[in-house]
Amino acid sequence: MNYIKQLSTAIEKFSDDDRLNTAHVSLYLALFQLWNLNRFKNPISINRAEVMKISKIGSKGTYHRCLNDFNNWSYLKYEPSHNPLKGSIVYMFNFETSIEQASVQVQGQLLTQHSGQVSEPSINNT
Numbered sequence: 001m002n003y004i005k006q007l008s009t010a011i012e013k014f015s016d017d018d019r020l021n022t023a024h025v026s027l028y029l030a031l032f033q034l035w036n037l038n039r040f041k042n043p044i045s046i047n048r049a050e051v052m053k054i055s056k057i058g059s060k061g062t063y064h065r066c067l068n069d070f071n072n073w074s075y076l077k078y079e080p081s082h083n084p085l086k087g088s089i090v091y092m093f094n095f096e097t098s099i100e101q102a103s104v105q106v107q108g109q110l111l112t113q114h115s116g117q118v119s120e121p122s123i124n125n126t
Contacts, residue, residue, distance in 0.1 A: 001040040001094065007032065009095040019073065023057055027066045030055035031076070035092045043079075045087035 010028065014020050030051050031044075038044050048063060057063045067090075071078040077091035 003036060006095060013075075013095060017073075019069070023055075023062050024066050024069065026055040027051070027057060027063065028070065028075070031090060031092065035090075040092075040094075043077075043089045043091045046090055047087050 010032070011025075014025055014028070031046070033054060034046060034051070035042075035044055048060070052058070052060075052063050055063075057066070067078045067080075070076045074093070076093055079089040079091075081088045
């Protein structure tokens with residue numbers, strides 16, 4: 001994974017997508033940082049309070065709307081845990097190699113992503 005290429009491609013995609021606003025960009029950067037800290041392994045386990053603090057999003061509603069938007073628009077795969085003691089799961093997609101759609105089978109589920117690998121689960125240890 002090339003950090004600069006991935007981030008540059010993501011920002012380029014965001015600039016071309018009129019559905020996104022500053023909260024989306026801020027949230028993606030926070031998730032990208034957590035993914036980087038986990039050495040770009042998928043999935044990552046996230047904690048709402050931690051991600052909201054990093055992204056500077058103050059509203060739970062905005063946080064959940066943006067995560068669901070990203071999931072629905074195939075920027076990432078979001079699996080909410082609905083359990084405050086267990087983190088939600090996010091699969092970050094690799095945009096670096098191509099913008100073509102690819103399908104990846106993970107734990108019996110078909111994921112759509114932009115040409116990349118989804119590897120073994122990783123727990124966020126920050």
